[in-house]
Amino acid sequence: MKTKIALITGATSGIGRSTAHEFAKHNIKLVLCGRRQDRLDIIKKALEKDTDVHTLNFDVRDKKATIEAINSLPEEFSEIDILINNAGNAHGLDPIETGDTEDWDAMMDINVKGLLYVSNMIIPKMTARKSGHIINIGSSAGKEVYPKGNVYCASKHAVLAITEGMRIDLNPYGIKVGAVNPGLVETEFSKVRFKGDPIANSVYKGFQALQPQDIAEIIYFVISRPYHVNIADLLVFPTAQANSTIVKKD
Numbered sequence: 314m315k316t317k318i319a320l321i322t323g324a325t326s327g328i329g330r331s332t333a334h335e336f337a338k339h340n341i342k343l344v345l346c347g348r349r350q351d352r353l354d355i356i357k358k359a360l361e362k363d364t365d366v367h368t369l370n371f372d373v374r375d376k377k378a379t380i381e382a383i384n385s386l387p388e389e390f391s392e393i394d395i396l397i398n399n400a401g402n403a404h405g406l407d408p409i410e411t412g413d414t415e416d417w418d419a420m421m422d423i424n425v426k427g428l429l430y431v432s433n434m435i436i437p438k439m440t441a442r443k444s445g446h447i448i449n450i451g452s453s454a455g456k457e458v459y460p461k462g463n464v465y466c467a468s469k470h471a472v473l474a475i476t477e478g479m480r481i482d483l484n485p486y487g488i489k490v491g492a493v494n495p496g497l498v499e500t501e502f503s504k505v506r507f508k509g510d511p512i513a514n515s516v517y518k519g520f521q522a523l524q525p526q527d528i529a530e531i532i533y534f535v536i537s538r539p540y541h542v543n544i545a546d547l548l549v550f551p552t553a554q555a556n557s558t559i560v561k562k563d
């Protein structure tokens with residue numbers, strides 16, 4: 314069987330980086346994307362013993378850079394079988410009346426428009442081949458709005474709407490589309506959200522948060538089902554978390 318090729322956005326940290334490691338274990342060829350070249354280099358070096366790796370450095374907010382980066386893929390990496398739209402973050406946690414419009418721009422531009430720009434570059438080759446699998450990393454925040462989550466939650470609700478839209482429109486081509494929606498995962502997510510404020514250190518204290526490896530294993534499970542099985546939407550919480558606001562802490 315032909316070796317599959319996966320493109321993972323946000324592969325320099327957290328869920329994306331763990332997914333790259335998990336896929337490499339299963340000999341999936343990798344196109345790893347992110348803005349931090351030093352990290353891309355380190356991950357490439359670590360995974361190259363298991364699989365072929367190509368890195369792309371671009372900001373998903375930048376449409377032109379996204380187009381150029383994906384167009385630059387060498388032929389042996391250019392037919393993407395699996396797209397993991399993972400790049401994204403929350404920026405700030407503020408009530409709507411004092412929210413920072415720069416944060417709003419970042420979340421909508423990265424989590425929503427960036428996902429669309431990347432998908433727009435990958436989907437045409439999937440439809441031409443009539444095969445492919447797209448997984449969008451949503452969030453429990455895409456299913457439930459929590460206090461001060463306003464725009465981040467909106468961006469993740471949009472990811473779920475886009476996922477459904479993709480699944481409908483790509484159905485005639487036999488392309489699988491689904492979302493994996495985690496609750497609290499201990500990554501650099503809160504460092505980014507709180508911009509270096511020490512409050513970030515308390516987010517995952519007092520309970521066992523999900524680890525990025527937990528999500529990576531689930532993503533591998535999703536992509537390794539037989540062709541007729543499409544996991545369309547998957548919500549995963551740490552056991553201590555009941556919903557976006559109820560977390561049992563020690």
Ligand code: NDP
Binds near residue numbers: 346
């Ligand atoms: P991390 O902060 O650890 O990783 C975020 C990744 O996204 C990094 O690799 C970063 O790479 C990349 N990224 C961010 N902005 C851009 C950009 N403008 N252009 C290109 N890449 C970008 O967070 P997580 O691993 O937790 O987050 C991954 C996904 O999971 C996100 O979509 C997040 O919303 C979602 N999620 C996270 C949860 C959690 O609790 N942690 C729960 C539910 C969903 P670089 O900086 O190098 O560009």
Ligand code: 8X3
Binds near residue numbers: 403452495
């Ligand atoms: C990340 C989970 O609850 O911090 O999407 O928004 S939460």
